[in-house]
Amino acid sequence: MIKGHEAELFLEMLVAERAASARTLAAYAADLESCSDFLAMRGILPVDAKTDELAAWLADLGADGQARRTIARRLSCIRQFYLFLLREGIRKDNPAATLDSPRPELALPHFLSEAEVEALIEACHVQESDNTVAQKRRMLVARAALELLYSSGLRISELLSLPREALRGERPMLLIRGKGGRERLVPVSVTAWQAVKELYACDAWLESPWLFPGRDPKRALTRQAFDKILHEAGVRAGLDPTCLSPHVLRHSFATHLLARGADLRALQMLLGHADISTTQIYTHVQTEHLRRVVESCHPLAEGGGRKGN
Structure with missing residues (x-):
């Protein structure tokens, strides 16, 4: 009290x-x-x-x-x-005014393993149990969306605002308008391109202006509706749905690229970060990789002792 x-x-x-x-x-x-x-x-x-x-x-x-x-x-x-x-005149000063706030903790991003991403996307392929038109289309939406999120590192707001004509060109590239109105070009993988084409063909009759139409084709799919689709995909893949989100896929995209040798500046451009300090959070992957290299390869590391003559 x-x-x-x-x-x-x-x-x-x-x-x-x-x-x-x-x-x-x-x-x-x-x-x-x-x-x-x-x-x-x-x-x-x-x-x-x-x-x-x-x-x-x-x-x-x-x-x-x-x-x-x-x-x-x-x-x-x-x-x-x-x-x-x-x-209120009760005090003549503010004794807390000069106190320093603690520096925020560095929250490392949660991400999926490459195998988990593959399982998630594979679970979105239409199966025999998907025996209704609505369910089949739902899986087409899930696969196209997840392929794009993971292969291009898009924010969910960027994904859901894509116009239907976004991928009609010959080049597998997307022009994205991100935060602050900043534009960037991001490449699209072959599998993502194919998944979008399947969805594009399925939705032709809707005449929607959006690549991912909502229940009302005149409006884009909502974030809440997509969350339900992602939850279902997670269940089908045998993953914990509570650990899945569009941002987790974006983190996975960045983490896996760095782990495979991507340049930090290139990653900054792909993610649409205005400041590279935002991108540097992903260098924890490189730090972990270097630690494993030392542990497995250094002659004095445990299990990697020097060979006798």
């Missing part, structure tokens, strides 16, 4: 001025209570806290094993709390 009249006023302000939801209020109250309890153990009221005392609280959160993202969120709450006190 949150303690202190000032904290109650702060939470009331969140409701009145920001229309904060019950969930948001509960999160802010928990953050305030965490700080208040820490200070209370040292005989300090939150309204009287100093910068070094708040810094000690943050350090205690880190020592307790709390995630950096959680600590950053709690610091944001405390900053807003003291800014509120400053604006």
